Amino acid sequence: MANYQDLIEEIKKLDTELHTKDFLLTWEQSTDELKQVLNVAEALRTLRDENISTKVFDSGLGISLFRDNSTRTRFSYASACNMLGLAVQDLDEGKSQIAHGETVRETANMISFCADVIGIRDDMYLGYGNQYMREVGEALDFGKEEQVLAQRPGVVNLQCDIDHPTQSMADLAWLKEHFGSLENLKGKKIAMTWAYSPSYGKPLSVPQGIIGLMTRFGMDVTLAHPEGYELIPEVVETAAKQAEESGGSFKQVATMEEAFEGADIVYPKSWAPYHVMGKRTELLKANDHEGLKALEKECLEQNAKHKDWHCTEDMMKRTQDGEALYMHCLPADITGVSCEEGEVTEGVFNKYLVDTYKEAGWKPFIIASMILNRKFGNPEDILERLMEKGKRRVDG
Template sequence: MISFLSEVIGIRDDMYLGAGNAFMSEVGEALDLGKEEGVLNQRPALVNLQCDMDHPTQTMADFLHLTHHFASSDGNSSIDNLRGKKIAMTWAYSPSYGKPLSVPQGVIALMTRFGMEVSLAYPEGYELIPEIMETAGTFAEESGGSFNVCNSMDEAFQNADIVYPKSWAPYKVMEQRTELLRNQDTQGLKELEKRCLEQNAEHKDWECTEQNMKLTKDSEALYMHCLPADISSISCDQGEVSAGVFEKYRTDTYVEAGYKPFIIAAMILANRFENPVETLEYLMRRNDKRIHI
């Protein structure tokens, strides 16, 4: 019934590793079939609001934020301005576990397409899905950028233009968690959480602080986060980022978040019109005023 009454379907399914993205693909195929067989009058757009593999609305909002932040002196926000910029996508400590892999995976898979130098850092054992890491390496090679992996936040921060410290659960842990969720094993989930929190606690030094920000380019790298961040002494005793660093970049992170609705709107527009650029130019030429009732 949703497909009969809707022009757009948004799905967020990041809980089950190996299932969320597959489910979205199945929904898309069902919509295609319904349209082809004349059951549906229209084929609704399907927007991935986050899955186990990727978080495209977030990472494209991040990318749009970067194009504006690194715009040239004449205001040109061309994506070419990002070529050669270094972004450090790093794990960071959190007092919670089970955070999805989709944001770091989306970041490394998108930024490597545009000639950026992408440095992925995490403690040993906190790997991402191997296929996505391989894809990021391929994109970097094709775009003339670079992709490297290390086990040191400080190393990743060295001379970085952008830092993105964000906690996530280890890939292997998410596999175990998925199996436990499917089996409705409540006790198993509690035991897994206990082990993971103990493992996280071994890496409390993985925090974005004023000290390691000094390692970045001119000590002024752009701090990014998908929000909400675990802010030390604010939202938790110790977390992903110090209160001082977050406060310095608080407005920047809000601006970053503000691009997401425009990304979703662009996805919808691209689905509805054969030539979305031409459609936008037409609307701009009309210059219709908004009507307030």
């Protein structure tokens, strides 16, 4: 981990507008902005490791809205809010009056009178999740403008239909830690590949998030999946364009084998095909249980044709010195552990288990950084002051 003062000096040099906009897609942020999120995350982690309080809020609410299950992200968000001094208040739509048919504008304002951030997971409905976050953001802008709200809470994307920025940024922080610097990532080959899993309906946001972010830093990004498992075309185009701009490369190949060839990093993970997610969205909206069952059956049969997309010891041998770094957002579908046949063998997974845990360990700090950067235009001052004060987190 870099020296604390160096991190602050680096932040001072960056030209960013993070405090003026919500962090909804990594490709809407400048490279400086992405670097700032990483640096502030590292600084917060350093403070915490040195038992120094990172509280910048005396009070205030961090609201969470999970429209899909979550363990990792839920706890990361809770950790992030807590380390900054915010209390988490969950909006459980089942226990609210939202079914009454109230508007997004109304709900967004009603929960925000004393809120400093709203974290949202909405990844089930293709074409709707990210859009919903933007509607919430606009509603909050409206509320602030009209003096309904004394402060405008930031919105953090805790996974949508398009991107999973807290995941991909945590992944990037981990790669920076593992390889020593962002500079060192240049020319590294990362293989984002589909992998078989006996489940269906997994969001596209992780693979999209990875190709949409790693192409920013001069990496050679390879995407691979069976035919029919395409990602959202616009995101793939964005990735290609970014690779060119950053001096890296982006290509698509048709097999896991090819993708793994000479890779420095592999990220084998299951996802549902774009068109299936679209169909599923319509069925979910129509509450068509029969249709969903039929789609699941069809999809699982389709999946089952691709069981050879399996991250095995043999597959890993194809990578750089047979020692590529294995990554996963977790939980992985581990063959013989969490399912009969899955994304990865137990042997490969266990070899990299600690790595994947460390990868996950960045998420609380990435989210805290996003909140802090959204709230304050001068994170460097805040970080300096926290270190100076040196208030102990645990007073033992």
